[in-house]
Every structure is written in C-alpha cells, then in structure tokens.
Amino acid sequence: MSVWVQLVCVWCFAAAVQGLAWAGQQRSRNAGVVDVVWSLGVAAAAAFIAASGSGGIVPRVLVGVLGAVWGLRLGTHLWQRTSVEPEDGRYAQLRQTIGNTPWKWFMFFQFQALLIALFAMPFLAVAANPQNRFGIACFAAVGVWLISVAGEALADHQLRTFRANPQNAGKTCRTGLWRYSRHPNYFFEWLHWFTYVLLAWGAPLWWLACAGPIVMYIFLRWLSGIPWTEAQSLRTRGADYANYQRTTPMLFPWFPKDN
Template sequence: MATVLLVFAFAAAMMALGWRWQRRHTNIGIVDVLWACGVGIAAAVAALLGEGAVVPRALLASLGAAWGLRLAAHLWQRVRSEPEDGRYRHLRAHWDGHQGRIFGFFQFQALLVVLFALPFVAVAANPRDDAWGWWLAAVAVWIGSVAGEAIADRQLARFRADPANRGRTCREGLWRYSRHPNYFFEWLHWFAYVLLAVGSPLWWLALSGPVVMFVFLRWISGIPFTEQQALRTRGDDYRAYQRSTPMLFPWFPSDDAPRTEEHSR
C-alpha cells in the first residue's frame, strides 16, 4: 500500500507540472512522455520498497526503468519537435480548450500510472531466489518486445522524416504486417513482469499488466484514437490500409496495395 500511495503522489505531482507545461506550449502530447516516465520510475520505486528476493527486484528495477525511459525519450523527441498530435488537437477542440477538463485528463493519467504499477508490486513481493528459468524467459521477452517496439518506432520516424512520403502511409518493415506494431510490442512487453512474478504470493496481480494494456490499446485510448485521427485525415486511403493490413497482431497483408498513406503512432 505504501508503494501505491507513493507512486500516486509522485505521478499526480508530475502530471500537474505537465499540465502547466502544456498550457505554455499548447501541446497535450507531453502527457504521454510523463506517463512512460512515471511507469518506469514506479518500477524502480516498487523494487526499492519491495520485500521480495533481491534478483527479481533488481531485474524489475532495471527492465522497468529502461523500458520507461526509452519510451519517454522517444516520445519527447516527437513532442518537442512537432506540432501537437492530431488526436490531442481534436480532444482540445472537443473540450473548447477547457483547462479544467485537460487537468482532469492529466490526473487520470496519474491514476493509470498507479494501475500499471500493480504488476511491479507483484514482482517486488516475489520471495523466490532460484527461478532462473523464469527470469531468463522474462529477460528474453523483454529484449524481444522492447527491440521490436524500438524498431517499429524508428521505421516510422524515418518514413515520416522524408518529405516525399508526406500524405502516404508507412508500410515499410513491421508496418507492412501490422497497422500498430509498436502497440503490439508494447503489449507483449508486459508479459516479462508476469514471468518475473512467478512464485510471488501476488502473482495474479501481474496479469493485470497485459490484460489492462490490451483493453486500453484495443478499445479505449490506443488504436481507436489513432485510427479515428487517420480516418479524419486520410479517409478512404486509410480504409484501404485497414482492409489489407492486420490491426494489431502481425500477419501477412491480404494484398500488395500501394504505399499511399501516412500513419502516425
């Protein structure tokens, strides 16, 4: 409980500062940077305050913090160098720029930091110091998923940086096999903590990571927002991409449609 309260207090304060930043810069996108940073820090806090064995806690701190900081750094590069993401411009317009609602949105993200810290609490309570097979599997899942997400992010960034690709969708590399490969690997990454929690009395709590992440990505804030924005800006062009390319889980496209659209994270 102490870990959860500390994480919430930190996340709420951080999001309040982020809200002030967005008022000055008119860019709600900073909330994504702070969420990733907050979840990464939550992993380190849970590991520090946990009472489990040293090895799973050390792995939790290392893997969780590294994941969060990598994602935060990637998102910060976009926030500081690009105009406000179209999804957030639409949200700001929908709320008529009401700063009270925007503040509430930022504080809701603080609650999500706490929600996604629950798997870390499960790992930090793991008393086992001999589960090397599970731990190696966790590290393998973490490496594969974080590398996959980084590759997808880099492929999209390279595509978007080329002026010749303006108005076209990225179907290069991993984006040919999934409309959201970055989200797929983001979801996959949470299974690393399920494996690290094997043997913990709170093991079941670690399942909340992949379950909640899938729900948010698939139905709430990930894919729906991203695809609504793409449909607003690309229309029938993006609908063709939807018909030819799997939404989340990578698979071969149904045809070799021309690369005619731009896709954003």
C-alpha cells in the first residue's frame, strides 16, 4: 500500500470518528472529547500504518508500538478528566464566542480529524524505512520516547494531584516539573515527536518525520496550545498566574526567576 493511500485511509477514519464525537458533544455540550478522539486516533493511525507499511519489520514494529502506546496513554488521561469534569474552560470560552451552531462545531471537529492525518505523516516515514536492524538511531529513539512519555505522565500526575486538593482552588501549580516550566506536559509532548525523526533516519521519506516536531511546536507555541491555556489561566487565576508567567519559563524547563 502506498504512503498516500495510507494517508487517505487515516484521514477517512479520522473524519468518521470525529464525526461521531461531534454528534456526541451535540448532546453533552462537552467539546473536550475532541482531544480524547484525537489522541486515540493518532494511536490507531500508528498501528494501521505500521501494519500496512512497506519498510523493514523493526521500524514498523517500533512505530506501531511506540505511537500506539503514546496515544493510548494520553487519550486515557484526557478521558479520565473529560468524563468527570465540566467542559474545559478553553472550549467553554470558544462556545461563548461561536455559540452552539452545529455546523461550526462540526468543522472544528473535522479540522481535528485533518490534524490526525497530518500527525500520521511521521509514522509513514518510519513504516517505509527499509533499514531493518536495531541500530544506534533505534536505541536513541526508544530513549527519547521513554523520557518524553515518562515526563508527560509525571507532569500530568503532578497537576492532577495539585488540583485534587481543595486548598489549591484558584492557585497555580508550582510543584515538581511545574516549577521549571509553565507547560512541562506540552514540552514532553513536543519532545516525543523526535522519536520518529530518529526511527526514520536514512529512509527515503525521512523528511516527512520532521513534520511531527515542527508542526507540534507551531501549534503548541502559537495556535491552540499555550495561547489558549494561558488565556484561560489568566481568566481563572488572575494575578497569581501573571506572576507565574513572569518567573517561570514558558515551555523549555529552566530554573525560575526570583519574584
């Protein structure tokens, strides 16, 4: 199966599942499910592309396992939060802006389906890699994957623990990894995509794998990640979060400044 046929199959699947998610949020009025479906859709894309790829068995198995496990972990974490909490403040704010017009939300969910296909491109590069040995690049890729997944899971756990304490209501999390970055979860999510750059090393379509970290950084830094999250944090935590912005690095972890 050619890489372009694989990509079309992923897009069609993503459009279908995001369409179902849109129908569900029409009843629940909780658009947070779009992130859950995006994560699980990326996981499914990794497994499908690995199974239908034309490259060596080693890179295909690695991309299938690593991509699927990453997406499943993130999707499970997001579902545990979305299923018990009110609609995420970012989407609640968007709902105030565009209302409940069905076709606008349908287009929003379909845009997320397009992003599943976009972020499947690194998987295509790896699954077409003819090199079939577990070399230095594979060891490095697994190392990056382990660090990024463990770091993101730890950041998620630290934030979840902080928010679970009623005494922290209205406060900003500054414990653990959140002391060194305002968005450590986003940092490790971005780092994770270098896994596939390394796994695709030497492949004819190696350049496709670079789309992962490049596009993810653009979205996190300027589009839907950090700008939306920080705007919501300023609305809900005001001066406390503004002070956090002044003292703590935005994305790349580093030591905080003195107040």
